[in-house]
Every structure is written in C-alpha cells, then in structure tokens.
Amino acid sequence: MHIFHLDGLTQLARIGDGVVNPKLRVDWPLCCGRGLCHELMPDVVALDEWGYPIVPDSLESHQVADAREAVRVCPTLALRLVDAPR
C-alpha cells in the first residue's frame, strides 16, 4: 500500500502520486470530526450523525483532485489517499 503525504519540507510528490486505484482512508484515532472533508466534497464524503466522515469505497477519477485537497487541508492529518485493492 502506498501512502503519500505532503508536508512543508518535501513537496517532491503530489499527494496520491503513484496510486493506481485511489480511495480515501480515515485514520480514526486522529479524526476529530471537524468535517472539512465533507465541506470540500459534500457529494463524496458524507457525515454520520456524530459528525465523522463516511468515505466511499472508491473514488471516480474526477473526484481525485478534490480528495487530494481534502487530504492536504485535514486539520488533524487524519485523511489519506491510498491504493484500494481491486
């Protein structure tokens, strides 16, 4: 599984570069339910009744750019773009 994360120092790769079949994954202990991912992609990420994200099993190609942005801005770095097994 490839996990790419952008930080301030090594902006060599874009988030999710090299991921063939991208999907969003939540790091549950880190997620505090801020809901920024839902605000950025209301059609892709839903929120449950407590405000935690419900992410789809896979992403359409046109959703990947927004997903990348959501990963970048997540305030607790709880969101990752990973390779989903086909």
Add this chain to the structure above:
Amino acid sequence: MTEAGLALGAGIVLPLVKGACTLHRTAQIVGHLADESAGRCGPCLNGLPALAKSINELDRGWGSSTRAEQLIRLVTKRGACAHPDGTARLVLSLLKGWPREHLAHGLGECTFSTSMGSPNWPASEMVS
C-alpha cells in the same frame, strides 16, 4: 474463514442458563462492550453506546431493529481496532438468529421465559 463469512473473534463462549433470554443477555453484553470502548475513535465512542441503547430498548419492548441495523453499519470498519466490528457482529447474529424476539418483547412476552417469569426479570417487574 472469510469465505464462510466468519472472522476471528474474542473466543469467548458464554453458556446461557435455562430460561435466560438471548435478547436480554445480548443487551447486557453490548452495554459492557460499549463501556469498554477505548474511546479513541469517534464512531466507536459514539456508536457503541447508541447501539447498546437500541438493543436495550428492543429488550424492553420498544424501538425498532431498523435503528440497530443502521448503527451496525455506522460502527463496522470505522475504527482503528476490531472492537466495534466484533460488537456489531454480535448484534447482527442476534438479529439474524432471533429476528422475532424483539417483537415478542414488544408484546410483553419472551420466548425464553417460563410461566414463573424469566430469570432476567423479577416477577414484580414483568409487564402483565
């Protein structure tokens, strides 16, 4: 095991005494498991107490299994560990194995109780 729809579990076998109600015992166990949540992941921290409440309400004869089924979906695979998944599987097997028991409780009856009253409920607390 995965092919058969099974998964590794806690490996605990709890024999029920004669006359003990499966629904009532499951409600107690789910309540315990909700208390045991480490509280690190939001869906487990919030979802297991809600699931325990929904099963407790089924045991007491109100509420619908739809709420429990909804909560099962909201906690499964939404945590760092398998504690919520295992708890959800327990409730799922209750709803699969005894799909009508909560309806009986809704009528103030219990499949498992005897005419002397269920060991779960003191006779004075039984509804008619």
